[in-house]
Amino acid sequence: MPLATTRRAGLVDQVIDQMRSAITTGEWRVGERIPTEPELVTALGVGRNTVREAVRALAHAGLLEVRQGDGTFVRATSELSGAVRRLCGSELRDVLEVRRTLEVEGARLAATNRTEAQLEQLTRLLEQRDEAAAAMQWARFVQIDADFHHLVVIASHNQLLAELHAGLTEVIKASIEALDESQPDARKIDHRGLLFAIRDRDAERAVREAGGFLAEALSYLAEHPA
Missing domain, CATH: 1.10.10.10 (Winged helix-like DNA-binding domain superfamily/Winged helix DNA-binding domain)
Structure with a gap:
């Protein structure tokens, strides 16, 4: 070097x-x-x-x-991600609330702005996610799941939103891992409803799907405080 x-x-x-x-x-x-x-x-x-x-x-x-x-x-891979890690620390609730803010809006815009190529990529990622789960390759599962959520935000075609989400890569992966550990059924969450809403260009349904599982996770944390 x-x-x-x-x-x-x-x-x-x-x-x-x-x-x-x-x-x-x-x-x-x-x-x-x-x-x-x-x-x-x-x-x-x-x-x-x-x-x-x-x-x-x-x-x-x-x-x-x-x-x-x-x-x-x-x-961390960026100053933004490093700052978020310092601010959120191990507070999963904080991370999930930030994720919900970015990913719900990303899903709404993706339903309108996604390309056919991005739809195909999202479909492949969910197939790979299922394969990783079936093989119990959990590290690969977490990476693919994080990639799927980020691609949804990229498909919004809002560059600033995508850059903000990219800056949270590490904390998002950490939140997925934490959910897997704290909620036995977290790995069974099916994102096909979100994929189909984006496919059908149904923005309202995409918002419901993107926010639904995160709202459930937040409710679970409220009911099962550490």
């Missing part, structure tokens, strides 16, 4: 940009430990202080988490 330039001015910013790129492109995945400080010094061709400043900046932005004695780990 050599630096394209080695000018002294802005050297820390260059290192931050390269490390952020490794995170956003998935080279460094969420939850994984990044290379050690000596490894980064060698790979980037800069001094220890420069690496430390870059790590400190990315940790402050919420993308990295420094664990004393254990290393530095990727916490």
Whole structure:
């Protein structure tokens, strides 16, 4: 990962940009430990202080988490997602309420604006979701489920809404995992009603379908507080 330039001015910013790129492109995945400080010094061709400043900046932005004695780990893929994780923490209710706000509106717009190609993609994702559930491949199930919900928002063709939702990728996946653990029937939720509403360009039904299972999850949390 050599630096394209080695000018002294802005050297820390260059290192931050390269490390952020490794995170956003998935080279460094969420939850994984990044290379050690000596490894980064060698790979980037800069001094220890420069690496430390870059790590400190990315940790402050919420993308990295420094664990004393254990290393530095990727916490989020964007500043927005990192901020949401700090604000919501482990409060599943907060995450679900934010999801409902974004995904219900995304579903309403998707019913009007989706393309045939996006409809086909949504159909394939639900088929893959069913396959993962049947094979009890729960990590794959969570990823596909998250991809399905994000594609619905993308199909809204509202770029800002899609970018906001993308920034919540990690907390959305975490909320799906938490629902699976807390509610035995969560993995049986069928999103075909939402798919068919989007297929039929029925915005009102899409809103009901998108908000329905999240409302049920919120009711469950109210009845079964931690």
